[in-house]
Amino acid sequence: MMTQSQSDEASSPRPPLTGLEGGALGLQRPRGPIWRTTRPIRAVLVAAAGAGTLAAVVWTAAHGAVEPYVALTFCLVIAVGELARITLPGHREVAPIASAGAISYAFLVSLGDVPVEHSASQVVAVVGLGLALGELPHVAVGRSPRLEDLARRVLAVILIAVAFRPLVTQLSLTEPSVRVTLLMASLVLLTWLVDAVMAGVLRAERLRTNLLVAVRDEVRAQFATGAAIGASGVLIALACTVTGLVGLLVFSAPLLVSQVAFRRHAEVRRTYLETVRALSRVTEVGGYVENGHSRRVSHLAHGIACELGFSEAQLLELEYAALMHDIGQLSLREPIAGGATVLASPREQRRIAELGSAIIRETGVLDSVAEVVRRQCEPLAGDGDEGVPPLGSRIIKVANAFDDLVGENGDDERRAAVLERLRMDTESEYDPRVVDALATVLVRA
Amino acid sequence: MRALPGGARVYVGIIVVSAVTIVLVGPYSGIDLKTLVLVAVLFVVAESISTIVVSNGKMGMSPSSAVSLAAIVLVGPVGAAVVGFASCLTIRKQILVKRAFNGAQFALAAYAAGHVYLLCGGTVGEPVREDFPMILLPYVAAVITHTVVNSALVGVLMWTLGAVRARRKSPIHWRPLVAVELSSIGYQMLGLAIAAVWGGVGIIAPLLVLLPLFIARWTFAQQADEARAHEATLATLCQAVETKDYYTRGHCMRVAEGAAMIARELGMPAERVQKIRYAGMLHDIGKLGVPTKVLQKTGKLTDDEYAAIKLHPTRGYEIVREISFLDEALAGIRHHHERLDGRGYPMGLVGMEIPESARVISVADVFDCLTSTRSYRKAWSVEDAITELRACVGTQFDGRMVEALVRAVEREGWKTPDIAEPPGGCYEAAEKAVGRTGEPAAEGSAPAPAEAVPGGRDR
Structure with missing residues (x-):
């Protein structure tokens, strides 16, 4: 994570992307020293996500991980999900399976009969490693992620983990119940709102447009994916309390279908635009x-x-x-x-x-x-x-x-x-x- | 459905009666009534909402089947049959027969799947922790049974209605079918999720489960809308380009259809057929760079003019190459004037060096040129055109493509353009001036070799 965020700052005055959404008018952006970026908010967010993950990894390594096999399984699922990330219309990068996996790991209260008590920092570390692992092949073939979107994925999980993990021990939540479900759902909703605002701020900064308009755009654009990811994340966590780790694998499958739908939709959109551009x-x-x-x-x-x-x-x-x-x-x-x-x-x-x-x-x-x-x-x-x-x-x-x-x-x-x-x-x-x-x-x- | 054929009536009758029998006979022992009612309500809701969302005929997935499968686990085969039968109550406009058949068919499928589930060792009731992961095996068996029985029941109905027989006998394309089935099985795994968390959180569980489902369906529907919009835009823009030449009106659409017919006949996967169709639509877009007076010239072309025409495939390729999804079909646009004997343009490729898509489009292109009126000749009949295409197999065309076109045209027919005469009726005069090049080349009044073959001159 850290290396990525550093390399981001090094290349912050990025060359213009091809699409309109990618900063069409930054044709000749002034190259400057690395600390002088045209998009400071983005740099701060990416750095925060990177620093948070690094701190979590160090903390977890120092204190040891609980339930290492569970952590490993979730880490792998998140990696696979990140590998299968998709780009939605408007250059929005999402990884529904990775995000849902990360959310469910943060919400995991028990596996079968066994209560699970990993710390928030372990959640962040596992998610960070999983995301990094999933990005490796992409980076190797030169398809680097959109760092701000990756950072948002990390920050969302940090938010949920920090808010929810302490409650697990305080309220000794081990059983699925209506109360727990409502708690999870409202947390997901809150995080989704914060995330949309973050995305809106980034969009406003990138396109130099009105902040309110940008936030509204993001809320609209992320509504479908956000709802699918959030619902699946909560569902997997709840199902795992009954089914054990099998639940994670089985209940990721339906999200795969949603992902196919999202991907197809994005493809059609892109093709449409390309056709009009070409013609x-x-x-x-x-x-x-x-x-x-x-x-x-x-x-x-x-x-x-x-x-x-x-x-x-x-x-x-x-x-x-x-x-x-x-x-x-x-x-x-x-x-x-x-x-x-x-x-x-x-x-x-x-x-x-x-x-x-x-x-x-x-x-x-x-x-x-x-x-x-x-x-x-x-x-x-x-x-x-x-x-x-x-x-x-x-x-x-x-x-x-x-x-x-x-x-x-x-x-x-x-x-x-x-x-x-x-x-x-x-x-x-x-x-x-x-x-x-x-x-x-x-x-x- | 107004007047059902006799066979269909008997069939629907049998299905409905057997479903009703199952529901009436029971046994209902050991079924929690509250759960049953809740699941049934959920099923009806899922079934009702799905119709609003889906405007895409191709995707036959139904979120309600996930609920139906959850019912198998929660309330057993008989309970699931009741839940399935509840789909008669869906809130949508439907005639009574269809309602009854739908309900009965769901009931039977669920009942059969429920028994398979029990046979494979599944237990009825909210699954507890000890059931996992062993419950997966019977559950998957139930999912498969449910899908198979459902498709079979609907398939037989279609057969009795005579809808299937009327279809062409071309090979069934398995790949898209398998993809749809696999994704629907993916969806139905959600039924287990509903059942698993039912005990803990009750009715909230299905809400969680159905949310991503509806979102996926909504996305699919949106995608279908947008695909249609794309298609309409593409067609319109192609036609706008054609307005330059009165005679080529509708040419691009017909070539698109012809190329798609050939590709389908050759058994290409649906996605590739679509790409070739689009390439067929766009194949002459480069003509825009050719001066109008050259395109509409009625006499013989000078070398310079011919060179200008020869440029159009490359020009067209340059315009559309950024449309990334066309990928290999782009070559079809670039090389649709190549000939098997290597005397085509722009690159003079020989034989199988010419990309497959180009060979397809080339046949469709020339076929439409021959069967429509040009400024220098009248339209040929379909039979004459086919004879001419066959005569050029080996020198200009790939025999496989020509035969595929012939088979497809024989079965589906060919829509010839309805433009008989342009305003002013200038083609008769033109025909005299050109010396009747419009006669089939076989008759011997052949012009220069480069133009003896239709594709050589028809641009």
């Missing part, structure tokens, strides 16, 4: 727009939207809309010169937007995306009596104009000039809030 390039290949235009617009729009506090679902919708905003050009007989829609006549712009929106609406599932695309070129006050266009449309309008005017490799000077030009049009064309957000995003990048 958004058809306009480039067809010579309708400049190379990389759709992606740059989508990156910029993402940054702006984070700045304006978009929720995750809204971000996804906006990303689709931004990627496909020029798709209407496919219906044009010949590409417009240079592909820059900002230079086309308003009538033509509107036609492209409407053609594109019609194509997207055709899918039958992306109606709100189609709406954003349809109204992307309207002036600030909107067209006709429809009122102000959606914020997504206003963002795409600004991002698109910016990218069209700056081009593929504009320098800082040009960026500043273009930004100034957009600012001058904030009376009628561009939303001043969006332009301000764009300025913030540009300064950071």
